[in-house]
Amino acid sequence: MFSVHVSHMKPPSTMKITEYRDIAAMILDLLVITDLTAISRTCQIMRELGQEVIRRRFRHILEPFAGNHLPSFLSALRHGNGLITGSSVRAMMGYNNSSASRDLNILVPYTGFDNLHETIEHTLGFTSISRVAHPAIAASIGIFRKYKSKHRIITLSASHKDQNILHIILNAPTTADMLFMTTGGLCYFYPNFYHAGIAIESHSGNLVPNDKKLGCAGEITDEFEMEKDMSFLNRTCNDLCPTFWHHVEEKRWRLCVDWNVEDSVTKVFHDINVEWRLNRECTNSECPRCFTEMSQNCECAGASNRDDVKWIPRQIRYRKPPFLQLIKGIFYGAQCHRPFLVPIPVKDGIDKPPTLDDLDINYWDLCHYSWL
Structure with a gap:
């Protein structure tokens, strides 16, 4: 009131x-x-x-960094297919965030790095001060620069040569960090959690110390309830299980807002094939895919040759109740010199052509195998 x-x-x-x-x-x-x-x-x-x-909100966020060169900066951002992430996006969304005027985080494809680098240094007048990204995001970044001008900081991150720029967004430490904007709109993932004030930690979240800040993961702890896993649901995860893979074409996992349809933010999703999952393991005790539950199926120390894997197919084929579907997959163990064709069971109750989420791969995961 x-x-x-x-x-x-x-x-x-x-x-x-x-x-x-x-x-x-x-x-x-x-x-x-x-x-x-x-x-x-x-x-x-x-x-x-x-x-x-x-338009006024957008200028208010970016003019402290670009000044009179804002048109040139926006042109370079569009030309390089760049994205803006972090606190600036939260400010554009309408959430009060004082750090938006201090830090600007830019993401570009690998081929767009040089152009934005030139713009930041020569046009905006910022000085490069670091090439080392934070450990929590370093694995998904191909090239990194940190720039400074007076009390303002700009970071520029490029994806790896063979990866899409969204790989950086979707490997963020929490779901609340999985957001970005272009010159024509913004997008954020897991919108239901975001609107409910909940941020779920991803596989890279444990690389951020509890007393340190990294983007939204540290700045919004007073506004957002930080959750390590899905246990707060007090029920099985269902399709929210962090071990499930999702594709960027699934619109229910993201919310896009355009203010310029001619430069729609949805262009980022055109003709790309990017999948992600929050974590390799589920620790929600109510979920049947919880790691402690799955680890009871079998135990082994690993495998390096065909003899080592022979007994696992027997366990799969003679399991009771029997699996109704088995498919062939290519596995390559950490110690293996070559890949092996192995049977992969399909989870009980699946009667349609299976997806990755439908495969009961815990038998092989516990042997420290990797998918090809």
């Missing part, structure tokens, strides 16, 4: 149209981006005011 003291306001009959617009724009600026874009679709006036608020 809030109140407005109207005694100092002019009577409506004497207020100018521009004053109405200014007041409406101030109210719209209090909205989060999803509500702002929704109300912008109600009528022509709201559309104009909404676009005005969005």
Whole structure:
């Protein structure tokens, strides 16, 4: 609840149209981006005011870094297919985040690094101060630079040559860090958790010390409830299990908001084949895929030759109740000199062509094997 003291306001009959617009724009600026874009679709006036608020918010976030060179910077960002992530995106979403004016995090494909590097150093006047990325994100980054100008910091990260830029986003320490924006819109993954104020730790989250900050993972702990796993559900994970693979084409795992449809943020997802999962293991005791439950099926120390793996197919084929489906897969153990064709059981109750999530691979995972 809030109140407005109207005694100092002019009577409506004497207020100018521009004053109405200014007041409406101030109210719209209090909205989060999803509500702002929704109300912008109600009528022509709201559309104009909404676009005005969005443009002003966007400039307010980036001008401290680009100054008078903002058009040149945005042009270089579009030309290099770059993305912005971190606290700047949260500020654009409408969440109060003071660090947005201090840090700007940019992601580019491997081929787009040089162009943005030149723009940051020569056009914006920032100086490179580091080439070492944080351990929690270093594995998914091909090239990294950290720049400084006075009290402002810019980081520029490029994907590996053979990977998509989204691999960096989807390997973030928490689900609350899996967000980005372009010059035409923004996107964030696991929107239901985000709106509920919950951030789930990913496989790289344990590389961030509890007393340290890394992007949103450290900055939002007061606003978000940080969860190590899915145990907070108090039930089985179902399709939320962190061991399940997801594809970026599955729209229910992401929410995209456009403010410029001609430069839609959804272009990032066109014609790419990127999958991700939050973790290799599930530690939710209510989930049948929990590691402690799966580890009871079999135990072994590993394998390096065909004799070592012979007994596992017997366990699979003579398991009771028997598996109704078995498929062939290629496995390559850590000590193996060559790959082996091995049987992979399909989980009970699956009667359709199986996906990766439908395979009961715990027999082989416990032998320290890797998928090819």
